[in-house]
Amino acid sequence: MDTIFALSSGSLPSGVAVIRLSGPGALTTVKALTGRSLQPRKATLCRLSSDDGRVLDEALVLTFPEPASFTGEDCAELHCHGGCATVDAVLTELVTFDDLRPAEPGEFSRRAFANGKLDLTQAEGLSDLIVAQTESQRLLALEQMQGGLRELYEGWRKDLIRVRAFFEASIDFSDEGDVPDEAAAELWNEVAAIRTAIDNHLDDNRSGEIIRDGFRVALIGPPNAGKSSLLNALAKRDIAIVDDEAGTTRDVLETVIDLGGHMVRLFDTAGMRNTENRVEQEGIRRAEKTADAADLVLWLQPSTDLLVSPETVPSNAMIVRSKADLENVDGLSFSVMSDDALQPLLDLLWQRLNHAVAQREHVSLSRARHRAALLDCVAQLNEALNRQTDDIIRCEYLRVASEALARITGRTDVEDLLDVIFSEFCVGK
Numbered sequence: 151m152d153t154i155f156a157l158s159s160g161s162l163p164s165g166v167a168v169i170r171l172s173g174p175g176a177l178t179t180v181k182a183l184t185g186r187s188l189q190p191r192k193a194t195l196c197r198l199s200s201d202d203g204r205v206l207d208e209a210l211v212l213t214f215p216e217p218a219s220f221t222g223e224d225c226a227e228l229h230c231h232g233g234c235a236t237v238d239a240v241l242t243e244l245v246t247f248d249d250l251r252p253a254e255p256g257e258f259s260r261r262a263f264a265n266g267k268l269d270l271t272q273a274e275g276l277s278d279l280i281v282a283q284t285e286s287q288r289l290l291a292l293e294q295m296q297g298g299l300r301e302l303y304e305g306w307r308k309d310l311i312r313v314r315a316f317f318e319a320s321i322d323f324s325d326e327g328d329v330p331d332e333a334a335a336e337l338w339n340e341v342a343a344i345r346t347a348i349d350n351h352l353d354d355n356r357s358g359e360i361i362r363d364g365f366r367v368a369l370i371g372p373p374n375a376g377k378s379s380l381l382n383a384l385a386k387r388d389i390a391i392v393d394d395e396a397g398t399t400r401d402v403l404e405t406v407i408d409l410g411g412h413m414v415r416l417f418d419t420a421g422m423r424n425t426e427n428r429v430e431q432e433g434i435r436r437a438e439k440t441a442d443a444a445d446l447v448l449w450l451q452p453s454t455d456l457l458v459s460p461e462t463v464p465s466n467a468m469i470v471r472s473k474a475d476l477e478n479v480d481g482l483s484f485s486v487m488s489d490d491a492l493q494p495l496l497d498l499l500w501q502r503l504n505h506a507v508a509q510r511e512h513v514s515l516s517r518a519r520h521r522a523a524l525l526d527c528v529a530q531l532n533e534a535l536n537r538q539t540d541d542i543i544r545c546e547y548l549r550v551a552s553e554a555l556a557r558i559t560g561r562t563d564v565e566d567l568l569d570v571i572f573s574e575f576c577v578g579k
Contacts, residue, residue: 475487
């Protein structure tokens, strides 16, 4: 296997740049660069030199012999000065070593997964932690990276394997006296309890996905309703062009704000009206599509205009009166002219956002692939529980259900099933 290397600490220049190596040649490469054998897991100040004796940098160097490393392989870190030329000199020297090559995107984490250091949910949590922009995203990613989802899903999977093992052992080894021949009804009750637990886990109002992907708010309404002005006011910077001419906004504009530690994604859209302009028609189509995918849809209506009939507003939209500084109106209204006049709308956003994430469990779903696999698992468990057929067929549904859970974590269950049969039921001969 190749030894890989990469700059792991982000863009340059910086105070310190960390170059990471992983693979069978990591430790010998460090010895060649430093001319020394280093004590594992101890930061040592070393002079890094090229093959022809040129000094490249002075760096803190750490080595992590396998298997006690991030990837499970021999690893090393070079903590160099963060200048572009310095890092380039070290990377250029590493390329000259045999069996060393630059790492592909995500390859360190992929090797960690291959070597059992991370499961897929932990790798995804690590990825989310790196890109987290808000406190809630950081906490969600940290829970996942620390193995919260893995423990939950692996617990369900192992319970299903145990039930399967009982029934398959009772079928294949019915002549063995040490195989239990009763308590089947209790085991099916356990399967039903697992199904209920997964159903409850799925019934979360998408709170984990909202935290990870952001709470989507679509601003829709007629032209000149103040949508672009509201977007700029909430973002506290000029993003959208604001003009009295109707139809200024033609495409969907997005910006992200942090509201109480949560990501809110705001979408400014084209004004909705009857028009023959093809470009404007496309903008309206995109506005409608954005509204369909949003968690909250606000129909902005100027306080100076007559209130539209609710029948003319999309069913999933809430009517909010804009430009409240021009005229007092009943109902929820706001103005972008002052922070106090904008506060009622911020209170609404916080209320709806807080409701959306209120059902979040300690360990939450955060990705569509997890949800799809869990729905598949529940469907298979329903078949196993509801079909009045022989245990062989019902066990097949249990097998597919446990494989659906294994897809989430990246595990398989064939060897686990054999281990359970031969150890727990004493039938290995």
